[in-house]
Each structure stands twice: as structure tokens, then as C-alpha cells.
Amino acid sequence: MSMSSVVPSSSPTISLSSSSITRKPLFLSPPFIRPFAPLQHRFKSRHVKCSYSRTNGEESSRSTTIDVIADVRSEKLVVLGGSGFVGSAICKAAVSKGIEVVSLSRSGRPRISESWVDQVSWLPGDVFYANWDEILIGATAVASAVGGFGNEEQLKRINSEANIAAVTAAKEYGVPKFILISVHDYNLPPFLRESTYFTAKRKAESEVLSRYPSSGVILRPTFVYGKRRVDGFEIPLDLVGEPWEKILSATENFTRPLNFLPASDLLFAAPVNVDDLALAVISAVTDDDMFGIFTIDQIKQAAKNVKV
Structure with a gap:
């Protein structure tokens, strides 16, 4: 038959x-x-x-x-602080990789006349009063570039409380991944690491790792360089950061024995290009196996993984 x-x-x-x-x-x-x-x-x-x-x-x-x-996988990234120095670099990198991008920041749309800006949904607003129903629906990841300086109350509110509020909302709305831009500790002595700035950053980190133990990503860069816009003016931080990064790379064998000295990383920890930091975020968005705390070298390696 x-x-x-x-x-x-x-x-x-x-x-x-x-x-x-x-x-x-x-x-x-x-x-x-x-x-x-x-x-x-x-x-x-x-x-x-x-x-x-x-x-x-x-x-x-x-x-x-x-x-x-079956449809192919797509991503929707929500960037908090997307109109800032680091946040705008993340938005630009995400758009270049075909990722849908929504930015939430107090200043809304940045004053940048580049084509990628038109491909981002810019929402003016504050993390504490955000309408998460509209922002987080369908999001596959949230990346927070929220941070800043000021008095002790401002340091806590910006670096800790704002990020904790965002992490809480993302978890409640079922967003699978949260990425936090934090800061390197520069090998500072304990009494300096206990300052309000560092303790606020680490408190936000703890919240991410607690709520996202298997998918939270913490990026700890040092000095981030690139072309930074402030009040319509461009500050070429790359004129300092890029040469210093190359010098440290060339002299690494000589400076490594000094790494045990307190605060040695203030001089010997390599700065990070803002574009590399942004690409590391994209790597975290697209790689389900990437989670945990990432140091300077690991940030740069993550960036290489998505460079074309």
C-alpha cells in the first residue's frame, strides 16, 4: 500500500x-x-x-x-534619560540595529539634527510621574542612563530612588530585562566609596540584581568620553579620553603593578568611549545570556560582539 x-x-x-x-x-x-x-x-x-x-x-x-x-524576533527598548549624553548614544545605536526605541526624559526630544532622531519616540516626562501604561507595554528591555550630581538629597533621588522606581515599574509590567548604567569604583578606599554618590549607585544596582537576578545588567564604566552637547554647545571630551585610553593601553604592562594602590584607577583605569558603552547596552538587549555586573574590559568586549 x-x-x-x-x-x-x-x-x-x-x-x-x-x-x-x-x-x-x-x-x-x-x-x-x-x-x-x-x-x-x-x-x-x-x-x-x-x-x-x-x-x-x-x-x-x-x-x-x-x-x-513564525515571525522573527523584534525588540522594543525603553531608554530612560535618552536625550542626555549617554542616553542619546544608546538611542542612536539601537536605531542603527533596527530596534524600536522609546525615550523618556525630562527634556524630551534633543536638539540634534541627525536622521536617527526621527526614528525615536521621544516622551517628555519624569520617572517618578511616568505613565508606564503607555511607555512599557511591549517593551523587551529598559536601559537607564539616569544619574547626576548635586547635594546629598539630589544624589539619592537621581542616582538611587529614580532608578529603583523604574526597576519596580519594569518588573511589574513584565519587562524581561533591565540595564543600568552605573559607575566604576576607581579602587577608592572604603571611606570614599561610602559617600552618598557611590552608595546611591550601589543601592540602585542591588535593586536591579534583586528583581532581575538572571537578566539584570549593570555596566560600570569609568570616565565616558565622546562629543557631549551642553546647552547647544559641543564639548569634545574625546580629545582627552581617546588619547588617554591609547596611552594606558600601550603602557598596561608597566601600570598593572600599581593597581593595588588605593585610588590608582583614577589614573590607570581606561576611559570608555560613549559609543562602546552604547553598543554594550545593545549587546545586553539582544543577548539573552548576558547578565550580571560588567567591568571596563567586559563592556568593551560586549561592544565588540555587536560591531559590524
Whole structure:
């Protein structure tokens, strides 16, 4: 008897949502490798459509025809502080990789006459009073570049409380990943690391790692250089940062023995290009296996992983 399958015109069609598909997680070793996220976190608005048919008779003696239609993965990144120095670099890098970008910042749309700006949804607003219903729906990741200086109260509110509020909201709305731009500790002595600025940063870090233990990303750069715009003027920080980075790279073998000295990183820790920092964020957005705390060298390596 021929074992061919006959497909009648009245074949039933079954549509399955991706949330109904489960799989056994793959456990890998720490610190920056984790099991794959559930499908509902990896895909936005996805479905799998299966069609099948069978002839009369025993099912075991008939072949089955299955057609699967699946969409490719897409990302929606919400950038907090997207109009600032680091935040705008993140938005630009995300747009260049085809990622949908929404920016929330108090100043709204930046005064930059570049084509990528038109591809970002700019929302003016404050993290403490944000309408998260409109901002976080469909987001696959949140990246916070919120931070700043001031008196002790301002340091706590900007560097700690604002980020904690954002992390709490992202978790409540089911955003799979949170990325925080923090700061290197510069090998400072303990009494300096206990200053309000550093303690506020570390408190925000703890919140990210607590709520996102397997998908939270903390980036700890040193001095970030690039072309920074302030009140319509461009400050070329790269004129200082880029040469210093090259000098430190060339003299690394000589300066390494000095790394044990307190506060040695103020001189010997390499600065970070703002574009590399932005690409490290993109790497975190697109790589489900990237999580944890990332140091200077790890930030630069993450950036290399997504460079083309």
C-alpha cells in the first residue's frame, strides 16, 4: 500500500500562541550565562500557525503535513534619560540595529539634527510621574542612563530612588530585562566609596540584581568620553579620553603593578568611549545570556560582539 498522505480541502487549521509552547531550560555555568528565557519573553506578538491533515485509517500509518509560520524576533527598548549624553548614544545605536526605541526624559526630544532622531519616540516626562501604561507595554528591555550630581538629597533621588522606581515599574509590567548604567569604583578606599554618590549607585544596582537576578545588567564604566552637547554647545571630551585610553593601553604592562594602590584607577583605569558603552547596552538587549555586573574590559568586549 502506498504511504502517501492525502490533504483534503477541509483540513482543520490550529493557531497556537507562543505562550503555549514550553521547553526544558538549559542550565549553564555562571556568572554571565543563564538558561534561555521563556518564549513569551523572547518574542513580542508572536504566533505559530500549524496546519495538518490525515486520511481515514490508522494515524500511525499516515504521514502528516505541517506548515509553520513564525515571525522573527523584534525588540522594543525603553531608554530612560535618552536625550542626555549617554542616553542619546544608546538611542542612536539601537536605531542603527533596527530596534524600536522609546525615550523618556525630562527634556524630551534633543536638539540634534541627525536622521536617527526621527526614528525615536521621544516622551517628555519624569520617572517618578511616568505613565508606564503607555511607555512599557511591549517593551523587551529598559536601559537607564539616569544619574547626576548635586547635594546629598539630589544624589539619592537621581542616582538611587529614580532608578529603583523604574526597576519596580519594569518588573511589574513584565519587562524581561533591565540595564543600568552605573559607575566604576576607581579602587577608592572604603571611606570614599561610602559617600552618598557611590552608595546611591550601589543601592540602585542591588535593586536591579534583586528583581532581575538572571537578566539584570549593570555596566560600570569609568570616565565616558565622546562629543557631549551642553546647552547647544559641543564639548569634545574625546580629545582627552581617546588619547588617554591609547596611552594606558600601550603602557598596561608597566601600570598593572600599581593597581593595588588605593585610588590608582583614577589614573590607570581606561576611559570608555560613549559609543562602546552604547553598543554594550545593545549587546545586553539582544543577548539573552548576558547578565550580571560588567567591568571596563567586559563592556568593551560586549561592544565588540555587536560591531559590524
